[in-house]
Amino acid sequence: MAGTGTASEPIDVVPMRMAHLEGVLGLGFQLFDVSKMPYTSWSLSSVAGHLDAQPEACWVAERNGEVLGFVLGSMSFDEREDWGYLEWIGLAPSVQGRGVASRLVEACCQALFEAGAARIITDVEQGNEASARMMRRNGFGEGVTVTLFARPRPDDFGRGRTSHVRSRPYDPARARLRTVARTTGPQAEQ
Numbered sequence: 001m002a003g004t005g006t007a008s009e010p011i012d013v014v015p016m017r018m019a020h021l022e023g024v025l026g027l028g029f030q031l032f033d034v035s036k037m038p039y040t041s042w043s044l045s046s047v048a049g050h051l052d053a054q055p056e057a058c059w060v061a062e063r064n065g066e067v068l069g070f071v072l073g074s075m076s077f078d079e080r081e082d083w084g085y086l087e088w089i090g091l092a093p094s095v096q097g098r099g100v101a102s103r104l105v106e107a108c109c110q111a112l113f114e115a116g117a118a119r120i121i122t123d124v125e126q127g128n129e130a131s132a133r134m135m136r137r138n139g140f141g142e143g144v145t146v147t148l149f150a151r152p153r154p155d156d157f158g159r160g161r162t163s164h165v166r167s168r169p170y171d172p173a174r175a176r177l178r179t180v181a182r183t184t185g186p187q188a189e190q
């Protein structure tokens with residue numbers, strides 16, 4: 001039964017399975033402010049897309065069946081098919097600071113290297129010191145810094161139109177599937 005573990009019991013890091021989907025999704029909603037970048041693409045389809053496309057790069061930290069942490073990775077970053085992407089990691093606050101995040105990172109990175117990644121990319125929000133320090137300790141070094149500039153629409157522009165929110169946020173795992181479909185589909189053979 002979920003939620004029965006005590007702090008003294010060990011936390012296992014295991015491959016993510018379908019049965020973990022709900023726990024991972026719920027924990028992510030607790031940890032990420034999905035109304036703000038860079039967390040707006042957190043969704044059931046994003047989690048399921050990772051599990052579907054690269055199950056070996058998706059790991060869960062659990063105790064007595066309770067999901068306490070997760071890492072979700074995939075192969076390809078933007079158009080680079082030889083770069084792995086460690087996109088999501090999160091741990092319940094009650095188990096942070098115990099090295100569990102490093103075990104999750106290691107499991108995901110090993111899977112991505114075995115899948116052919118020449119390097120692994122992750123992105124860390126400015127000010128997320130816990131994530132930055134944990135990533136540095138696990139062999140990641142700072143690359144280019146990108147700052148998203150946002151220009152809000154003035155109130156008097158486009159009045160009367162309903163705002164359009166994409167129902168399917170961009171998902172690297174889904175994009176990879178589309179790329180594979182493009183290169184192996186009937187048109188690719190012509």
Ligand SMILES: CC(C)(COP(=O)(O)OP(=O)(O)OC[C@H]1O[C@@H](n2cnc3c(N)ncnc32)[C@H](O)[C@@H]1OP(=O)(O)O)[C@@H](O)C(=O)NCCC(=O)NCCS
Nearest residue numbers: 031088089090091096097098099101129130131133134137
């Ligand atoms: C990112 C996260 C997984 C790291 O897990 P963790 O268990 O806290 O990691 P660790 O304790 O092993 O390492 C964190 C490091 O940051 C430090 N740290 C922790 N909280 C901190 C804070 N609020 N400010 C500054 N440093 C902090 C720790 O002392 C540790 O430093 P050290 O390596 O020098 O010892 C966890 O903080 C988390 O789930 N955060 C919320 C979700 C999130 O932001 N995910 C990343 C974006 S996808």
